[in-house]
Amino acid sequence: MQIIQTISKLRAWRKTAGYVAFVPTMGNLHDGHLALVAEARARGGRVVVSIFVNPLQFGQGEDYLTYPRTFEEDCAKLEAAGVDVVFHPDVAQLYPRVEQAYKVEPPAIQDELCGKFRPGHFRGVATVVSKLFNIVQPDCAMFGKKDYQQLKVISGMVADLDMPIEVVPVDTGRAADGLALSSRNGYLTEGERAEAPRLYRNLSAIKAALEAGERDFVKLTETARADLENHGWRVDYVEIRSADRLEHARPGDRSLVVLAAARLGRPRLIDNLEVTLN
Amino acid sequence: MQIIQTISKLRAWRKTAGYVAFVPTMGNLHDGHLALVAEARARGGRVVVSIFVNPLQFGQGEDYLTYPRTFEEDCAKLEAAGVDVVFHPDVAQLYPRVEQAYKVEPPAIQDELCGKFRPGHFRGVATVVSKLFNIVQPDCAMFGKKDYQQLKVISGMVADLDMPIEVVPVDTGRAADGLALSSRNGYLTEGERAEAPRLYRNLSAIKAALEAGERDFVKLTETARADLENHGWRVDYVEIRSADRLEHARPGDRSLVVLAAARLGRPRLIDNLEVTLN
Incomplete structure (x- = not known):
């Protein structure tokens, strides 16, 4: 090399x-x-x-x-x-x-x-x-x-x-508990590291709800935001967008992505999940 | 081909x-x-x-x-x-x-x-x-x-x-009378075409003056502008700049370019001359 x-x-x-x-x-x-x-x-x-x-x-x-x-x-x-x-x-x-x-x-x-x-x-x-x-x-x-x-x-x-x-x-690499791999994970304290997978869990919950037919995007993202904030996160955004051009999702869209960014202590973590609806 | x-x-x-x-x-x-x-x-x-x-x-x-x-x-x-x-x-x-x-x-x-x-x-x-x-x-x-x-x-x-x-x-291609070749010359009427080389003549006069030691850039460019305007041109600019980065020329600069743009009737003509001082 x-x-x-x-x-x-x-x-x-x-x-x-x-x-x-x-x-x-x-x-x-x-x-x-x-x-x-x-x-x-x-x-x-x-x-x-x-x-x-x-x-x-x-x-x-x-x-x-x-x-x-x-x-x-x-x-x-x-x-x-x-x-x-x-x-x-x-x-x-x-x-x-x-x-x-x-x-x-x-x-x-x-x-x-x-x-x-x-x-x-x-x-x-x-x-x-x-x-x-x-x-x-x-x-x-x-x-x-x-x-x-x-x-x-x-x-x-x-x-x-x-x-x-x-x-x-x-595709995003993840730890066993779902946390997306990131250089900035190195900034997390031990306690924060245990808390960090909550970001992925909230994205997964939104994905599951979308796949089950839920289309109230505001309710979904506000629920996730509240859960994160209740556990000490400072949330920059949780959003559902079209996967192709990242436009605000509309109820009829089939190819979506759920994205979030939030701070846990010092580091700012980001993650996302693609969602394809039938 | x-x-x-x-x-x-x-x-x-x-x-x-x-x-x-x-x-x-x-x-x-x-x-x-x-x-x-x-x-x-x-x-x-x-x-x-x-x-x-x-x-x-x-x-x-x-x-x-x-x-x-x-x-x-x-x-x-x-x-x-x-x-x-x-x-x-x-x-x-x-x-x-x-x-x-x-x-x-x-x-x-x-x-x-x-x-x-x-x-x-x-x-x-x-x-x-x-x-x-x-x-x-x-x-x-x-x-x-x-x-x-x-x-x-x-x-x-x-x-x-x-x-x-x-x-x-x-290097710029020129007609025998000095006019820089340009697609937009095709817009010129016969009378305008006869007048058009004045742009080049003014740039040449500034170049000659710079080579003769003149450093009053404002006087040089304003003289050219006045000559053009007196002959029916609408002048966008006549400027002396550094040749490398097109910054406003300073008296000690050795590598200059004199640039002009002006309208003669319908078309907008541009031209320039590099000037290297010893």
Whole structure:
């Protein structure tokens, strides 16, 4: 496994690499990331994993500086997983003029759901992923459904800007008790970790109710919100949206996603479940 | 020479095309465009010319609908010039969802110079060129210095978004009397055509004065503006800027560009001259 730190060396490697599957990450890798890598390996070509904590997608007061950086452990996991190249640029490689002047601007969805609570986050994500795509020039790129809104923003960007890349959605990895795997779970105290699966349980309850025919979306999401708040969570949102474009769900929609974001102590946790109705 | 109208066919052709030089145009080709094509051919690989009148870069009240479309004549010129592929998508190919939701957003320079008079123009240019780059995947792309601000926006975008493309600036083609070649010259009446070189003569006078040591930028540009207005022009701007980043020129700057835009009757003409001081 090669570790490449500069754009020029990555481009040189790319010239003869053939089919490339790409997994962009911010490091601090868990089994969710390794599921993305496995999906990438299954494509049969070379696998590039980027590790870059992107300042552009963190807002004021967010955890950019304290975001867990575990490069050596990450590389050990990636080598064991059969990755060909770890692309690990420093901030000056990706932002040599400090200010990123040209940005990829997503549409209004960037200001809803998580975007409402993280202004500029999805602009930062779209821009850095666009840069990484232009550097790695992958044939396909893996994105977890855990970050569902991010997946939709990237898919939309690729389609709308005609990027020659297949976006591959990968199911969310979960602990045995249902908690979605996330680097930010590391911020949880022991007590919070025991409480954390309540988020998934509430999403599952909404999914079950939808499948049983319930269509009072407000009642469903308010019930979940109340349950979380009663157990010490500060809820950013619980919402039911159309799965394709994340529009507000209507009673006749068949392909939905239930999404939630809430803080438990310090960390902000997000999760979602797709729901397909017959 | 192949004429390709769909993204999928262009992508299929691209797979085995090797080195590709790209000339994006809006058609209505003149010798200025053919100079771009000659530069592209000199690269030794294949040459793709796109012809697409991009609605996204025209504003309200601009000439999108009446912009001259001369596809057959254009193709004859391009075939004679040794072009390999003309990419000629219709609007539904590039904007299948009608609305282009994801855009490439240039920095504040987009609202100065021509951008001040054409709101959204450079966003539209950056976005469509980004799309065309993702479709054609050229190794290099030719842009005329005639549209100097456009050239700088594209160069900035390519650098900032790490696009794997060499941007090649090509000198402005001119008529014998100095008038910069432009599709919009076709809108000029006979009398206006005789008057039109005054724009170039004023830029040349400013260049000569700068080379002679004059540094009163305001006096230089106001003199040119007055001369144009005295001869029936409606002047949008005459400005002296730094050639690299189009910042307002300072007395110590060595690498400058003098830019102007003005209306003569119906058409709006633009031109510029680079000035390098010792």
